Amino acid sequence: MKYICTICGYIYDEAKEGRTFKGLPDSWVCPVCGAAKNAFKADENSKPLSGAEASGAAAEAGSDLEADKKNTDNAFSETMAHAGNGAEEEFDEDMKKLSAGELAALCSNLARGCEKQYMAREAALFKEIADYFSTTAPAVPETDIEHLAALFKKDLESGYPELFNEADSALDRGTKRICVWGEKVTNIQSTLLARWEREGDAFLKNAEVWVCSVCGFIYVGNTPPEICPVCKVPSWKFDKIERRYPA
């Protein structure tokens, strides 16, 4: 049986590894992109591992497939239900008003847009406005890891699926792109936070932390990946997060 990483496409082949996927510890992560075990999907076309030891794995994998199918069905019926009432969904005015944090991102996005068009002065001005909003944004009341983890979870469970469905019915492939990228990045963010809560700083001590400057994918390791597993840009597009206390 083969398992495919939904973030980067890495294939875990049980036959080659000599170890069932299910048998891997929960702390195991994708060797290429660092995704957690639950980001892997069973490859429906691959043959189950033969032999007595593997039969359990195959049976489990089978039930996985069933579960997957169910999920797909659910997602589908939700889409249909949604398509029916999407137009009537009410968004209150507060929702539409941009917060300072949102305005910061909006303006730094426009700064990037200017930079791409070689408009250096305009880029600097948008950056100035973005920084103004960053520094004046009122503090979020719950500044803790649990709250952060809950927000990631919400994005993954409802934020991205809802936006993707809406973009799909509007034939808006640009928005579908940011859903595909953003969902993967959020998945990694959430995995890293869970890893921190489980292992503390052990996995960060002798490793660098890199951020893809295009899509936000975070990678922990000595050198950045050759190409970003999410948006496919080359390694020089990764920025290293500097240590707080340089040695």
Added chain:
Amino acid sequence: MKKAAFRNLRLCTKDCLCLYVCPTGATDTEDSIIDVSKCIGCGDCAAACPSGAISMLSTELPPQQKKAENVISYARKLTKNKADEEQIASAISGMVINDGMYRLMTALAKSARLVNEDIMRESGYMLPQSKNTKELLEDLLNDPPAAGFPVDAAKELLRLIKFNE
């Protein structure tokens, strides 16, 4: 549509063919950035460059793609969350002593911002030249969020940008 040449400094290998072919000398500058005021948009430099380092960019861009109202509404739900995620991560990174935690939180804040910028880009703010951008800048000027708002920056942007809608 009128075009102008732009050189990607990262790709430029200094083969200098663009210097030979340019009829106006626009490609020959002390900072390697092509002089737009001299460029007549003939495209000869781009055709000659062996490194594919020059692109011809329209000086007037078409209006950005229209976005469905509902797509924007759902995008706003995400941008609200992403902004909060960035803020929480950056607040924690400012408080912690542990270097691993500090770097993880700094990375999460940076990452959340990048993801948020991308959603903004796809929900009505792709082009700095758009009507949406113009209206946003005007709104901020008419009703500044607070006394410290950089009014001059907004004014200069409204003056500099060639809005296209």
